[in-house]
Amino acid sequence: MKWRSFLRIKIITAVFILGLCTAGSVTAGDPVSAGTDIGSQVRKSWASEEGFKKITQALYTGNTTLKTLDGSQQGTARINCPGTLSLFEILVQPGPTGDLNFISVTYDVDFDGNFEKQYQIPGPVSGICANGFVKCDAGTWNNCHWYKWKFENEELSAEEVSPSDLGGCYCINTGCTQAGFLTFKDQVLRSLGGGVAGAMAAADPRLSVAEAKIDGIAIRYYAQNVGNCSLTQGTFSTYGFDKPEDLYQNAALLSTQAENEVLSQSADSDSFYTLLTGSPAFTNGERLTCQKVRNVYVSNCKLTEDIADSCSALENRSDCYLEEEKVYDVNGLSVTTYRNFNPTGVSPVDSCVTFNPADFANCVANCQGDITTDGGCSLCYPGQIQSVSYQGNGLWRVSLARTQTNSCGDVFNYQVCGEFEVSWDIPDDPTVTIKLDGTVVESVTIGHTDGTDPSKGSYQGDTGSEQKELYVSLNNEGACNGWANGSLIVYLKLNIPSAVCHDWWKIERTYVCTGTPTHDPDVSRADTIAETLTEGGGTWTYTDPITGTGSVDLNIETGETCIKACKLMLTEDRAQAGATTTTADYRTDPTSVTYIYRTCIDGTCPVNPGETIVKDCQCLNEFNEVYGAMESLRQATVDMICSDGTKK
Secondary structure (H helix, E strand, C coil): CCCCCCCCCCHHHHHHHHHHHHHHHCCCHHHHHHHHHHHHHHHHHHHHHHHHHHHHHHHHCCCCCCCCCCCCEEEEEEEEECCCCCEEEEEECCCCCCCCCEEEEEEEECHHHHHHEEEEEEECEEEEEECEEECCCCCCCCCCCCEEEEEEEEEEEEEEEEECCCCCCCCCCCCCCCCCCCCCCCHHHHHHHHHHHHHHHHCCCCCCEEEEEEEECCCEEEEEEHHCCCEEECCCCCCCCCCCCCHHHCHHHHHHHHHHHHHHHHCCCCHHHHHHHCCCCHCCCEEEEEEEEEEEECCCEEEEEEEEEEEEHCCCCCEEEEEEEEEECCCCCCCEEEEEEEEECCCCEEEEEEEEEEHHHHHHHCCCCEEEECCCCCCCCCCEEEEEEEEECEEEEEECCCEECCEEEEEEEEEEEEEEEEEEEEECEEEEEECCEEEEEEEEEEECCCCCCEEEEEEEEEEEEEEEEEEEEEECCCCCCCCEECCCCCEEEEEECCCECCCEEEEEEEEEECCCCCCCCCCCCHHHHHHCCCCEEEEEEEEEECCCEEEEEECCCCCCCCHHHHHHEEEEEECEEECCCEEHHHCCCEEEEEEEEEEECEEECCCCCEEEEEEEEEEECCCHHHHHHHHHHHCCCCCCCCCCCCCC
């Protein structure tokens, strides 16, 4: 794994801008040649790993003058960082089966170059991954457990995870390969070191790994604390927060640092901020403001949400640019999400308008709004509701009036859905009959005796989500010396949420518009020119409805018909491992061949160590090979034995 130290992006940007602008000015009269020259210079200078190292290392060493791509201008800039110190060391001990008998990691936690802590892993370790390792039965890929490196609170450890949490795993014991540990010792050590370094770097953004050195069966990593880097001012203008890593733990400082940066660059006529905000594209325009306002309320017992938007017209104008945007929550507190034509990276959080369902008793009593029963049926009882009481969770307890009477008592006849409750109070000789869809579900009868025979009781039922007809008859079968009173309770829901939440309730925007766009352009003139355009001998003639017949000579040169590329081959010994199998289980030779395609630079094919040129720079056409591979895959899916009876 290769590591790159932290770089000041603004300095690199300055080098790019200065280099490109200077190279472009050389051939400003011919834009085609200018573009070709700049592209060629960039590819020559920085398209290779060595070229990129050369320009970036100059920022650290200060021994090389930075130059524009064409060499016409030069300047100096340098980043000073503390020297590299030992970060950690890994020592392994291979066993006779190819597994590692143990892994020992000693490491530094305070950047003083001394190892204060140690973490040991007993064997057998049978596989290595980019971010962890695998422990199996010795010499096999059986009974495997998967571990991922973890660095937290200055403690290194390994936690057991699923195979899908690890990447780039390969087997190292004799159950998968007979190559022997010493054959790929360096690869194992670098894989282990890369995993540990990655875990440390993820926990501490100040860490920048500089190099690694292998000594026998041990590897030592060196690093810098980039939190202590400082910038030596050169001939290039530089800006920015000196310690951006501090913002990692305190994002609230971002807004303040942004304002400080604006103030700093505003005083410099050559700064990027001044060049941007002072450009004609922004200063010659008109600033227009607009807003979006969200309103949520209950009207006619229904939740209503509307948005008043005066920004849509500006959003659809191609000549308008969003300069600033403020987003407000329901309490009027705002965050700035756009400033100086760029997003700030700050996102609003949800805030809520709340409603008290108990405030809507009249809606339920009058059957207004979106009302259902607790069973989910769209059912209400207009004109029959005597009282309502809120039960919580959007549920209302509703008392219904009797629908008729018999000789000496109440009668209820309703459609119900969900839970209901019938109660009665009969002073003498009671008769109670309760039916659901004509079927008796409750019956109470006490015959006449010499004394008074009162009855009080209740019945609770539940039809679930089914709507059924409920019939209740209460009567006094005696001399009607007291009315047979009853009540019927059902449960209704008014579908108004207790809270409505959004990430914005008001948005204020400022646009800069450079001119009034033409939304319906007259293109008839252009259409006429295009329709009458003809070519002959390098001269193009046309008819313009305003100026008449015209012509233009275009000396069009035939360029390259393709971008020349080359094909290379890289042979690698890959003993990859999965959760239940390894390469050796299904291949006699774990060697893998990878084909690589690269764009040629000035007619030369870039070749890295270990790579062999298969096809040198030319107009490559690999269609036949691709088609053959795809056709093989298609044929492999065809039924070869005609199992369905149809001849293939």
